Amino acid sequence: MKPVEVKNLSLAIDGTVILDDITIDVNDGEFVGLIGPNGGGKTTLLQVLVGVVRGWTGEVRVFGRSPRDLGPSRHLIAYVAQQASQASDFPATALDVVLMGRVAVRGLVRRLGLDDRARARAMLDAVGMSEHADRPVGDLSGGQRQRALIARALVASPRLLILDEPMTGVDRGAEESFFDLLAKLKREMDLTIIMASHDLTMVSRHCGMVACINRQMHCHSRPEELDYQKLADQFGRHVELFIHGNVPHRVVSRHEDDEAAAPACPGIVCPQVPPDAEATGGADTGENGGQP
Ligand SMILES: Nc1ncnc2c1ncn2[C@@H]1O[C@H](COP(=O)(O)OP(=O)(O)O)[C@@H](O)[C@H]1O
Numbered sequence: 001m002k003p004v005e006v007k008n009l010s011l012a013i014d015g016t017v018i019l020d021d022i023t024i025d026v027n028d029g030e031f032v033g034l035i036g037p038n039g040g041g042k043t044t045l046l047q048v049l050v051g052v053v054r055g056w057t058g059e060v061r062v063f064g065r066s067p068r069d070l071g072p073s074r075h076l077i078a079y080v081a082q083q084a085s086q087a088s089d090f091p092a093t094a095l096d097v098v099l100m101g102r103v104a105v106r107g108l109v110r111r112l113g114l115d116d117r118a119r120a121r122a123m124l125d126a127v128g129m130s131e132h133a134d135r136p137v138g139d140l141s142g143g144q145r146q147r148a149l150i151a152r153a154l155v156a157s158p159r160l161l162i163l164d165e166p167m168t169g170v171d172r173g174a175e176e177s178f179f180d181l182l183a184k185l186k187r188e189m190d191l192t193i194i195m196a197s198h199d200l201t202m203v204s205r206h207c208g209m210v211a212c213i214n215r216q217m218h219c220h221s222r223p224e225e226l227d228y229q230k231l232a233d234q235f236g237r238h239v240e241l242f243i244h245g246n247v248p249h250r251v252v253s254r255h256e257d258d259e260a261a262a263p264a265c266p267g268i269v270c271p272q273v274p275p276d277a278e279a280t281g282g283a284d285t286g287e288n289g290g291q292p
């Protein structure tokens, strides 16, 4: 049974089409990067899968069941929501946060026991956070907080891990080790992962499959088969896919009117261009942007 099967999924909210005829399957053990510009519908699609958003049409199956009625399959799915803000005075330790994930397994009525605490500590260890278990989450860095939230998501032993923009708050230098961690967890816990991101470079480097969404599904393929020119054409202006890292880059879509319309937009940058290809155009591509 596939973790996710979506066919002709559409959703309109207050007359505005948010998702338009989306079809995508996710196979067991895949690591899918869901990319697209801000407002493209990534969060909404993930929320449909976990049953938070309703009112859609089409066919959606998660482990063979409708998200409207996951029943006993609910614990197979773990969801780490997009972090809107970093609450700095949340009065809980990292261990407390992970234990909250145990409540989902036990239910509110049954008290958490020593085995729950042991499991929570084991998960903190798995995400490299054991030494921070007793620190208030407000004192943790953005990346450490994300790790604690992932530990909380995994403490219920899910099979499908859904992450919405997990790189938010993770330092540039720590991104590679963050992906290494996801790869390790995926392997050791036999997970399927779906991760929303607007970072095309990171996703194409680390995910086995890439799905591009901007209201409609524009592509769904292995990263090496992505047609970057087509992506650039389809996402067009206002796109906020930003690219950085050591991969050679080329700006393929940055026009005068783009800058006027969306000054903060760095444009689309294509990785996988040979280092001797045309020089980059000085767009803001991050720390190493444009460097071969
Ligand atoms: N509850 C809602 N009510 C109205 N519009 C919404 C709601 N949730 C999302 N949207 C709209 O749906 C579109 C997609 O949003 P979202 O799924 O958050 O995109 P992304 O995660 O790719 O940035 C946006 O235009 C957003 O304003």
Ligand SMILES: [Mg+2]
Pocket (backbone or CB within 6 Å): 042, 043, 044, 082, 164, 165, 196
């Ligand atoms: Mg989002």
